[in-house]
Amino acid sequence: MEKEKKENLISQFKAKCRNNSLKVTPQRTIIYEELVCSREHPSVDILYRKVKDRLPDISFDTVYRTLTTFFDLGIASVVEGVCNSKRFEGNTENHYHFICTKCGKIIDIDEVVFDFDIPDTVEKKFRPRNVRVIFEGNCPSC
Numbered sequence: 001m002e003k004e005k006k007e008n009l010i011s012q013f014k015a016k017c018r019n020n021s022l023k024v025t026p027q028r029t030i031i032y033e034e035l036v037c038s039r040e041h042p043s044v045d046i047l048y049r050k051v052k053d054r055l056p057d058i059s060f061d062t063v064y065r066t067l068t069t070f071f072d073l074g075i076a077s078v079v080e081g082v083c084n085s086k087r088f089e090g091n092t093e094n095h096y097h098f099i100c101t102k103c104g105k106i107i108d109i110d111e112v113v114f115d116f117d118i119p120d121t122v123e124k125k126f127r128p129r130n131v132r133v134i135f136e137g138n139c140p141s142c
Helices: 003-019 026-037 044-054 060-073 120-126
Strands: 077-079 087-089 096-100 106-109 134-137
Touching: 003 026, 026 044, 026 060, 044 060, 060 087
Parallel strands: 096 134
Antiparallel strands: 077 087, 096 106
């Protein structure tokens, strides 16, 4: 990720935290940096191992609770597929995913555009935040 884009995302992250009365701690900042710089859609376990390299005293629970908070704030997304553990990503822009059913790799699909009209009855009754489209099959490597 280019340095300017990363700095912009970190700045937006800090503003979002402050606007929601959430302290901008070194732990939160490092977890967010690792998340937005990853294209792997890491699980909590994978992200924990990366963050632990930078913050040896951090706990798994702290990383998990922080990612859940990021999701609640709308600065992280959750990617779930059949038979996969919950995976996170910092890219909250509208895009879709391809999940390899053989190796579990998750690939962003940015070039496909779907136009969904959520019916008014669903909108009023449930107030959905998001519509997800997940493609599944074998990736080119498999």
